Amino acid sequence: MIEKELCALTKQLMLTCMGGRNLDKIQEITGFFTNNAVVIGSRSDEFYTSVEQIENALNNDKWKEGRNYICRPVKEWFQCIPLSEEVFLVCGNIRLEMIFGSGDAGEDAQDCRAGLSEADVRVSVVWKLEKEQIHALHIHFSLPEEDFLPCRAEDLTGTAADEYHGSADRKEAAYYKKLSERDLMTGLYNRGSFEKYVKLQLNEVGGGTFYMIDLDDFKAVNDTYGHVAGDRVITGMAGILREVFGESAVIGRLGGDEFAVFENGSNSRKESEEKARRVMQAYRLMSEKYGSEILLSCSIGLYREKGKDTFENLYSCADEALYFSKNSYKGTFHWYYRQCRT
Numbered sequence: 001m002i003e004k005e006l007c008a009l010t011k012q013l014m015l016t017c018m019g020g021r022n023l024d025k026i027q028e029i030t031g032f033f034t035n036n037a038v039v040i041g042s043r044s045d046e047f048y049t050s051v052e053q054i055e056n057a058l059n060n061d062k063w064k065e066g067r068n069y070i071c072r073p074v075k076e077w078f079q080c081i082p083l084s085e086e087v088f089l090v091c092g093n094i095r096l097e098m099i100f101g102s103g104d105a106g107e108d109a110q111d112c113r114a115g116l117s118e119a120d121v122r123v124s125v126v127w128k129l130e131k132e133q134i135h136a137l138h139i140h141f142s143l144p145e146e147d148f149l150p151c152r153a154e155d156l157t158g159t160a161a162d163e164y165h166g167s168a169d170r171k172e173a174a175y176y177k178k179l180s181e182r183d184l185m186t187g188l189y190n191r192g193s194f195e196k197y198v199k200l201q202l203n204e205v206g207g208g209t210f211y212m213i214d215l216d217d218f219k220a221v222n223d224t225y226g227h228v229a230g231d232r233v234i235t236g237m238a239g240i241l242r243e244v245f246g247e248s249a250v251i252g253r254l255g256g257d258e259f260a261v262f263e264n265g266s267n268s269r270k271e272s273e274e275k276a277r278r279v280m281q282a283y284r285l286m287s288e289k290y291g292s293e294i295l296l297s298c299s300i301g302l303y304r305e306k307g308k309d310t311f312e313n314l315y316s317c318a319d320e321a322l323y324f325s326k327n328s329y330k331g332t333f334h335w336y337y338r339q340c341r342t
Contacts, residue, residue, distance in 0.1 A: 002129070003080035003088070009134065010078060010090040010125050014141070015071055033136050040140045072097045079184065083126075083228055087137075091124040183253040185231060186238035194252025198262045199311050201250065207305035208264035209272045210314040212322040213241070213279065215257035216297045216330040224294060233286065233296070240282045244275050262314070269304065269335075276300045276333040284331075297331030304335070 033039075039048045078092035126138040181193035189197060201208065215237065222230040234257065241251050241261060250262040263272070280298055287296045301322025303314055321336035328334070 003082075006080050006088055006090050006125075006127050006134070007078040007092070009127070010092060010123060011073075011076065011094065013125065013136075013139070014092075014094055014121060014123050015073065015096075037136055038138045081184070083231075084226065086129045088127045088129075089124065090127060091122075093120060093122050095120050186235055186253050188238050188241070188259070189250065189252035191252065191254045194250060194254065194260060194262075195311055197250045198314070201262065201264045202309065202311060202314075205264040206308050208262055208314075209267055209302060209304045210318040211261040211263075211272075211276065212301040212315075212318040213237070213259040213261070214299050214322055214326060215283075216299055216326070217294075218257040220294055221296075236286050237283060237298070240279055244278050244282070260315075260318070266306070267304075272302060272304065273333070276302065280331060280333065299325040299330050300333035301325055302333060302335050 037049075074095040074097050076092065076094040078090060078094075081089045081091070083089055122142045124138075124140045125136055128135050128137050181189060181196075183190045188194075198210075215233070218230065218233070221233055234253075237259060238251075238253065241259060245251060245261050245263065248263070252260050254260050279300065283296055283298045287294065299322060301318045301320065301324070303317035303321060305314065317336040321334045325332050325334045
């Protein structure tokens with residue numbers, strides 16, 4: 001599959017550029033770049049907008065200074081996202097074990113093990129398929145922790161080694177945990193983590209207000225303007241929900257064009273309705289970006305429970321209210337009135 005091939009190419013690109021010792025191999029990689037490719041590195045002066053600039057930088061002596069090390073991948077994560085039939089975004093994170101050498105490039109790795117460090121490197125690459133060829137349009141490398149604790153190998157022993165690696169493992173575990181909880185496109189909670197955090201709040205506080213939001217006729221946006229425009233609409237709605245409900249609410253993308261929000265506490269009925277109206281109005285205003293061919297609207301279902309309740313009941317009642325909104329008159333919100341069985 002093309003997605004796997006692009007992920008593998010991205011990993012190869014990262015390892016080659018981070019290695020820094022084999023300039024011939026790095027220059028071979030530039031064959032993937034388009035003439036106007038943009039490359040952004042981790043240093044403030046590493047910004048290039050043409051193949052010529054990239055090659056000049058690779059031939060510059062600054063790439064040789066301080067880069068006498070060997071990179072070994074420890075753990076990695078990559079994902080390929082199709083943006084269109086020809087354009088793909090690959091993003092990923094790789095943890096590198098970096099063995100610093102004291103000799104020249106010809107020395108054996110075991111003989112030049114003068115120091116050891118680990119670094120997390122993140123990358124995003126926009127690839128384009130043209131006439132059965134693969135080209136990179138945009139590359140961005142970043143090192144979240146520039147000061148990644150370089151140290152001598154002999155210092156990594158005993159309690160210090162346990163604390164160092166234990167801390168690194170905890171940071172990595174926290175990073176991947178957060179990554180696994182989020183919807184990749186919007187950054188909101190995914191379906192599983194949304195349910196998890198709503199249940200936690202129900203156990204601590206009790207009831208609250210549950211909103212189900214569905215984008216009306218979203219397929220028409222994809223069919224008329226393409227999936228890239230559709231993705232922008234999805235991320236636009238995510239931004240609207242963050243702005244309206246803030247950090248105290250649990251906000252999730254349940255899948256496709258369906259979102260959900262849970263607010264605990266004692267919001268009044270009037271306050272909840274005002275927030276629903278703000279969401280619908282802000283989403284309608286996004287129509288201006290697409291002319292008059294499509295009028296964007298969303299439907300919302302609400303359910304409010306002051307006492308203890310279950311996630312399943314909140315979800316079911318709000319979903320039924322949403323169903324009524326979509327089948328009565330789209331672009332409206334409705335409360336759930338009938339008593340649901342838990």
